[in-house]
Structure formats: structure tokens, C-alpha cells
Amino acid sequence: MIRLAILGSTGSVGQQALDVVRALPDAFEVVALAAGGNAGLLHAQAREFSPAALFARPGRDSDALRAETSAAWQPLDVMATRDDVDVVLVATSGLAALPATIAALRAGKRVAIANKETLVVGGPAVRAALDAGRALGAELRPVDSEHSAIWQCLWGEAPESVERLTLTASGGAFRDYDPTALDAVTAAQALAHPTWKMGPKITIDSATLFNKGLEAIEARWLFDIPLDRIDILQHRESVVHSMVTFRDGSVKAQLGEPDMRLPIQVALTYPDRGAAKPVPDLDLAKRGSLTFGTVDAARFPALGIAIEAGRRDDTSAAAVSGADESAVAHFLAGRIRFTEIARLLAESLDAHRAQRTEDLEALLAAEAWGRQFVDSRVAAGVR
Numbered sequence: 018m019i020r021l022a023i024l025g026s027t028g029s030v031g032q033q034a035l036d037v038v039r040a041l042p043d044a045f046e047v048v049a050l051a052a053g054g055n056a057g058l059l060h061a062q063a064r065e066f067s068p069a070a071l072f073a074r075p076g077r078d079s080d081a082l083r084a085e086t087s088a089a090w091q092p093l094d095v096m097a098t099r100d101d102v103d104v105v106l107v108a109t110s111g112l113a114a115l116p117a118t119i120a121a122l123r124a125g126k127r128v129a130i131a132n133k134e135t136l137v138v139g140g141p142a143v144r145a146a147l148d149a150g151r152a153l154g155a156e157l158r159p160v161d162s163e164h165s166a167i168w169q170c171l172w173g174e175a176p177e178s179v180e181r182l183t184l185t186a187s188g189g190a191f192r193d194y195d196p197t198a199l200d201a202v203t204a205a206q207a208l209a210h211p212t213w214k215m216g217p218k219i220t221i222d223s224a225t226l227f228n229k230g231l232e233a234i235e236a237r238w239l240f241d242i243p244l245d246r247i248d249i250l251q252h253r254e255s256v257v258h259s260m261v262t263f264r265d266g267s268v269k270a271q272l273g274e275p276d277m278r279l280p281i282q283v284a285l286t287y288p289d290r291g292a293a294k295p296v297p298d299l300d301l302a303k304r305g306s307l308t309f310g311t312v313d314a315a316r317f318p319a320l321g322i323a324i325e326a327g328r329r330d331d332t333s334a335a336a337v338s339g340a341d342e343s344a345v346a347h348f349l350a351g352r353i354r355f356t357e358i359a360r361l362l363a364e365s366l367d368a369h370r371a372q373r374t375e376d377l378e379a380l381l382a383a384e385a386w387g388r389q390f391v392d393s394r395v396a397a398g399v400r
């Protein structure tokens with residue numbers, strides 16, 4: 018039995034993780050579930066899985082659940098370090114689970130991380146926590162499909178034999194749009210991802226391709242490889258999830274239908290492969306062909322901004338990540354246009370007074386600065 022804590026169980030990744038549990042009921046015990054505001058869904062999950070610990074943000078539904086449940090009501094960092102938890106799935110959005118991730122690693126937990134912002138903003142602090150907890154059994158396992166693919170390609174390989182990592186990119190909702198039409202696209206159009214079903218923030222980040230920049234920074238922290246050895250390759254079908262080039266010229270890739278349940282299961286059951294197939298077999302003959310190409314950097318300026326921020330190796334990545342968090346929220350609320358997201362990110366990178374630091378407080382302060390910078394630009398009427 019793998020004893021699980023799922024942080025963000027009511028979100029897209031969290032709900033799919035519970036699908037994996039349903040398909041392998043003898044493999045898992047759900048010990049703890051945490052949600053944000055959707056206490057109604059958390060309530061239903063609690064009835065189905067009877068966890069020992071629960072959390073949701075205070076509110077009417079949350080207070081009702083708390084009054085009714087016999088489960089312990091525990092904040093994320095407490096549930097992530099419980100003695101009866103083996104694997105912690107970090108499936109929250111934003112930075113909600115950054116302290117819990119650090120606490121879990123320090124306590125020697127196996128952490129399966131879906132959340133990007135935690136690594137992009139807190140990368141140095143998360144790596145330090147992993148190093149501190151390693152002797153107790155701490156592991157950091159990727160969940161994102163691209164990083165899961167790279168992780169699987171690296172199993173059994175010596176680190177010094179790795180030459181390059183290649184992240185594949187579907188191109189998002191606007192890959193075929195005329196760039197001049199992007200000024201007028203709506204949130205509904207941006208939320209219509211061609212190959213993946215995901216939460217709103219990551220779907221908008223996929224449409225700007227900022228997401229691929231976040232993934233490159235994430236890969237740098239997960240696999241300890243500099244950004245100039247990480248490539249982005251456009252691959253429309255999202256079947257080749259990513260690849261690794263080795264020093265002898267061999268290339269290994271991992272393929273599968275685009276469905277998060279497979280990388281989630283890999284991260285939860287590692288080093289075993291689970292005995293259920295969460296996704297139908299890939300039928301390459303039926304697909305016929307797969308396509309690859311370069312990413313149009315001019316159409317997607319947010320990608321270059323994220324990579325540049327990551328390359329600076331200071332608080333710039335945290336600042337730009339915070340700026341994006343806010344810019345995406347303003348776009349979804351109809352306050353700014355789609356193209357203004359990248360413009361605000363560029364402005365925030367220019368304006369940020371960066372410092373090189375591993376201090377978590379300083380990294381979080383840079384992230385908060387980025388959010389406030391965008392909020393004040395939007396309040397002043399960005400154009």
C-alpha cells in the first residue's frame with residue numbers, strides 16, 4: 018500500500034490522481050486531501066476515500082465539512098509530513114504548497130510534484146530541502162508529462178552521458194492563428210487547448226507558451242542541467258512527451274496518448290509500473306504521422322521572456338512568474354488583452370531589481386513584487 022497525501026485534490030491533476038487511485042484500489046490508501054475553495058467537492062471525496070486528514074480554505078462549505086468530519090483538520094505542511102504518509106502529490110496551483118513541499122522533502126517524503134510555480138520560484142530552496150532530506154528517503158518525482166518523459170528516459174542512465182533535453186510543445190490554442198489576430202482573442206478561445214484538458218492558469222500559459230518557459234526552468238531544477246542544454250520542439254500531436262539526447266548521439270523519447278493520468282500514475286507507483294492502464298494504448302498506425310517543427314518565437318514572446326528570466330539565475334524567474342500569475346488573472350477577468358500578458362511580462366523583467374539568492378523569503382518577495390507590479394500597471398490602464 019502506498020499511503021498518499023494529495024494537495025489540490027479538487028483540481029484537474031488532483032481529480033485525475035484520484036482516478037488513478039480508483040483504478041488501483043489495492044495499491045493506494047488515501048491518507049490526506051487538501052483543497053482550496055471547493056469544499057463541496059472535497060466533501061464528496063472525503064465520503065468516498067475516508068482520509069485521516071483534510072483541509073480546505075475557510076468558508077461556509079469548508080466550515081460545515083470541518084464540523085461534520087471525524088478527520089483531522091490540518092494545514093498542508095502538517096498533513097504532508099504525517100508519519101502515515103509515504104508519497105505527497107503536490108497538485109495545487111500557485112505557491113499554496115511551497116512550504117509544504119519543502120517540509121515534506123526535509124521530512125524524507127517522496128514528493129510527486131505537478132506544480133510548476135513551486136520550482137520556478139522556490140527552485141534553490143526546494144533543491145536544498147531535497148538534499149537535506151535525502152538521507153531520510155526524500156525524492157522529488159516529476160508529474161508534468163514532459164518532465165515525466167525525461168525522467169523515464171533517464172532511468173538507468175549515467176548523468177554524465179546526458180547531452181541535451183528536448184521539451185515538446187503542442188503550440189497551444191493559437192498555434193495556427195494569424196499573429197495580428199491575437200490582440201482580439203477571448204479568454205474562452207485561449208482556454209480551448211487543442212490536446213490537453215487542464216486548469217485555467219496552465220491553459221492560458223500554454224496559449225502564450227510561457228508555460229514552456231516555466232517547464233524549461235522546472236527541468237533545470239529537476240534534472241540539474243543548465244538552460245542552454247534544454248531545447249523546445251514544436252510537436253502538435255502531444256504524443257512524444259519529451260526526449261533526451263545522449264553523448265553518443267542516441268535519442269530516447271517517451272510516447273503515449275496525451276492524458277495526465279499516465280504520468281501521475283508513474284510518479285505515484287515508481288519504481289513499479291502500476292498494474293492498470295490509465296490511458297488507451299497508443300496506436301501509431303492509426304495516427305499515421307507525427308509532426309515536428311521549430312517554435313515561432315515572434316508569435317510567442319512570453320516563451321523567450323521566461324527563458325531569459327531563468328538564464329539570469331537570480332530572482333528574475335520568481336518575479337516574472339508572479340507577474341504572469343497576476344497577468345493571467347487579469348486576462349481571465351477581461352481586464353487586459355491576450356497580447357498584453359507578454360507585454361507586462363517584458364516590462365516586469367526590465368523593471369525588476371534582481372538579486373542572486375537561495376533565500377526563500379527573498380524569492381517569495383520577488384514573486385510578490387511581480388504580482389504587484391502587474392496589478393499596478395493594470396490599475397493604471399496598461400496599453
Ligand SMILES: NC(=O)c1ccc[n+]([C@@H]2O[C@H](COP(=O)([O-])OP(=O)(O)OC[C@H]3O[C@@H](n4cnc5c(N)ncnc54)[C@H](OP(=O)(O)O)[C@@H]3O)[C@@H](O)[C@H]2O)c1
Nearest residue numbers: 025027028029030052053054055109110113132133215216
Ligand atoms: N492540469 C494539468 O494537466 C497539469 C499538467 C502539468 C502540470 N500542471 C501543474 O499542476 C498544478 C495544478 O494544475 P491544475 O491544472 O490541476 O490546477 P487547477 O485545476 O486550478 O487546481 C488547483 C488545485 O489547487 C487547489 N488550491 C488552490 N489554492 C489552494 C490553497 N491555498 N490551499 C490548498 N489548495 C489550493 C485548488 O483547490 P480548489 O479547486 O478547491 O480551489 C485545486 O485543487 C499547476 O501548477 C499546473 O501548472 C498541471
